[in-house]
Amino acid sequence: MFENKNKKITSIEELGEFKLIEHLTKNFELNDPSTLVGIGDDASVINFKNNLSVVSTDLLIENIHFDLTYMPLKHLGYKAVVVNLSDIYSMNARPSQITVSLGLSNRFSVEALEEFYEGIKLACLKYKVDLVGGDTSSSSKGMIISITAIGQASKNKISKREGADHNDLLVVSGDLGGAYCGLQILEREKAVFNANPKNQPELDSYSYCIGRQLKPEARKDVFELLSELKIIPKAMIDISDGLSSEVLHLCKSSKIGCNIFEEKIPIDPEVVKICDEFKINPLTAALNGGEDYELLMAISQSNYEKVKNHPFLTVIGHFTRKKSSAKLITSLNQEIDLTAQGWNSISESN
């Protein structure tokens, strides 16, 4: 769809397995002082001294987690890294290393993989993490990406999913529903393109949401802000499956309930516009859409003054007593029980 057809094509067989990974990673420099051994040995070696090590891993499968029709490979590489770093930040930890393993069918050329690794490199530079390992192998169908991120934190700063208490504030970074709306636009334009390949996609007026879908960012800035403000979230999670699903994770792990106020949920005007076009309630996009990679946290009431007017953060509710449920309070003051409808659920994809 957006592919440049005039590029040089080298088959992966021409290079061979060992040379491929060497070739793809030759321009990666090691920047983190804790990286002692990077790519090229059986395992990487990381020196953590007195810090804790935090590890997160993700498996991404073509046509389940991404669609190469509208996802440029460079963006895919970038996003695959960002998604994992987001998990490290959500522990209130600093990511320092990643490993990347790929399964590839023979339809991928070396040049295509170079684009993918350009995206990975860009993410490594932006987030200051080192690529330290991984491998490539063939796949009988499509592209498979497995990424592991490793991070560091001092013992008293880790934010788990458990730890939220009654009356703690429920705070979210950024705004919600954008990545989901971006996906709706891309899927619509793909259908239009498939019906008539001469149609060019009209994407300009949806750039915010398409960017949220194709090139999301992990909230490194929020992680740093929390450190500056001397706030250690009592519980934290990143929003990959929609607000509803994530807040239920926090409530379940912390064994308490919460109230979320509909009118407090931060939603971008472009999300409202797209939802209007698609006849979706913007609230549904925020609650059940996924891939926003914002941070959702429990913060002690005593920190209210620090966060209340910060442009990165919004207080959307508070936690309630033990064994009460997670509720949405609508603008008409109705109480609705939240349910998990993670859009990436296994049953949906089959």
Next chain:
Amino acid sequence: MFENKNKKITSIEELGEFKLIEHLTKNFELNDPSTLVGIGDDASVINFKNNLSVVSTDLLIENIHFDLTYMPLKHLGYKAVVVNLSDIYSMNARPSQITVSLGLSNRFSVEALEEFYEGIKLACLKYKVDLVGGDTSSSSKGMIISITAIGQASKNKISKREGADHNDLLVVSGDLGGAYCGLQILEREKAVFNANPKNQPELDSYSYCIGRQLKPEARKDVFELLSELKIIPKAMIDISDGLSSEVLHLCKSSKIGCNIFEEKIPIDPEVVKICDEFKINPLTAALNGGEDYELLMAISQSNYEKVKNHPFLTVIGHFTRKKSSAKLITSLNQEIDLTAQGWNSISESN
């Protein structure tokens, strides 16, 4: 082929994504004192104190890396873990944690996955490592397994691929070619079975090699032996792609050559018998067959007395001067340049 047809079948959709991983991992206990947070949060947390952290990751794809026709799922789970632990031991490090992510098509039932996780659990118990994370997602085709292993070592004990010097001994653990021969037998019996499903496979007289293929072990015992003998290998690698390929990695990383003596290469009598049936030279199975997961190391001459008669270890040659090549010295005293023919190469699988 070896499947029990009378078992209860629960579809993955019945459980749902979140409950599936909870269900599959509910019987895993955390044993390693360095594991602070295990499964169920965004990332696991590991406390390494003054040690180095060693990380290795592997991606295994159905019909590329394993064939479920003859690979029982429990064995597959066990092997998938062992393969990763082998990479940690080959750094002369002690594995302590693993993460497991799965991609699954809808042909897999919950019961099938339980068998897979039984194998993972068995490996965790045997090797004393903790399962600390991972996820499951759907796959449009077949089964995809991504495993990351994390280990620990003190700084002065790490054995990389580089570090071997002229005159160092080249030492291998166990014997070679068995896993490759086991695969040949399994492939033959699969073809016989496919031709006539009433034929029952004849496997009894090949149990050593089939075991090497279906249920390999990582050389924890050799890692512990080296520590007891106070030997720190100057360079080490595990043999996953055949002796030839691995010795070339050591030579390349250490920038030296080596001589391997044909008659010193340890080969089990069952390998010789199977090679005779298949009209293969047993040497080819040892040099170019894969998946033996033995350790190949460079050891200082001063350690010769410690290793020369040990039943776990065989001196098969020595390293030679800078920039010389890796050579096989045959029993007729011919010199043959070794070339890498890793059997898992990407070009072969396409």
